[in-house]
Amino acid sequence: MPKGNCALCHEFKELELSHIVPKFVIRYLKKTSFGAIRNMDNPNRIVQDGEKHYMLCGACEDLFSAYETKFANKFFYPYMIDSKKEFNYDQETYYFITSVSWRSLYLDILDFVKNHDAYGVDMNTLDNLIKKEKCMREYLLKKNSEIDGVENHIFFFDDLLDVEKSNAELRPHATFHRGIIIYTFFNKQLNSQATITNMMGIILFTLYSKGPEEYWENTEIHNGNGRIEARNQIVQSVCGNELTEILDLAKQKLDNISENQMSKIVDKVKADPDNFAKSKAYEDLMKDLNLDQS
Structure with missing residues (x-):
């Protein structure tokens, strides 16, 4: 393992390969997939694991891992396997979302600094993101008990009954329920900045700056005890636009899949149609095909 400064504690130690989206999500996606999983940026490439970077030392990796296990057992698996809709949360849930x-x-931030012209990031946006990263890091190290100006939200992308025709063609169930993605975005005009993480339909939002017209209902995870339901959630925000952006991007990438790779997928289904019909991939495919397109 290479040595370097840990991104969290800043100590010079051996660095481990850290998953950006927690490993339990990738593991469950692989377990419930029919065949190989594919890279969203390049669907012609089969991947065995999620995005990883040498960024955390062993102690900080272990610190995060404990909270990941608790979230997986309290939220992720009950929602995915048992279709649970009501959840009690606590400070550990808030910590987990912050850590992701x-x-x-x-x-x-490293990418924005290096390629700021390509992203069009302005200095005010970058300055705020850097300040929020520092506050989050100190909270994660338990130097502070609160994070000023940061909100954590969970939005459950549940089954849709109807949708506009243009969005139905974007395969929303397959895209979100069978997908993993994480990135930070900003909107200078609306003064909104956030990180979005899709974990197979459990979508985390961490807001660093929120526009004046935004409205969130039954989504926020406070730094304490509370209750959240996977229903009756409302998001009126530029963050909601990002969900459409993800759908558009997924369709563009899928349209670019090669004939050779598409043929391999078709052959896989033909070789084992019974198991395909039992798979989560088929279930979400049918949900998309059966959408009432208004």
Whole structure:
């Protein structure tokens, strides 16, 4: 393992390969997939694991891992396997969401600084993101008990009954329920900045700056005890636009899949149609095909 400064504690130690989206999500996606999983940026490429970087030392990796296990057992598996809709949360849930978003924010800031012209990031936006990353890091190290100006939200992308025709063609169930993505985005005009993480339909939002017209209902995870339901959630925000952006991007990438790779997928289905019909991939495919397109 290479040595370097840990992104979290800043100590010079051996660095481990850290998953940006927690490993339990990738593991469940692989377990419930029919065949190989594919890279969203390049669907012609089969991948065995999620995005990883040498960024955390062993102690910090273990610190995050404990919270990941608790979230997986309390939220992720009950929602995915048992279709649970009501959840009690606590400070550990808030910590977990912060830890996931912080990983992406840390890496995205490095990218924004290096390629600021390509992203069009302005100095005010970058300055705020850097300040929020520092506050989150100190909270994660338990130097502070609160994070000023940061909100954590969970949005459950549940089954849709109807949708506009243009969005139905974007395969929303397959895209979100069978997908993993994480990134930080900003909108200068609306003064909105956030990190979004899709974990197979459990979508985390960490807001660093929120526009004046935004409205969130039954989504926020406070830094304490509370209750959240996977229904009756409302998001009126530029963050909601990002969900459409993800759908558009997924369709563009799928349209570019090669004939050779598409043929391999078709052959896989033909070789084992019974198991395909039992798979989560087929279930979400049928949900998309059966959408009432208004």
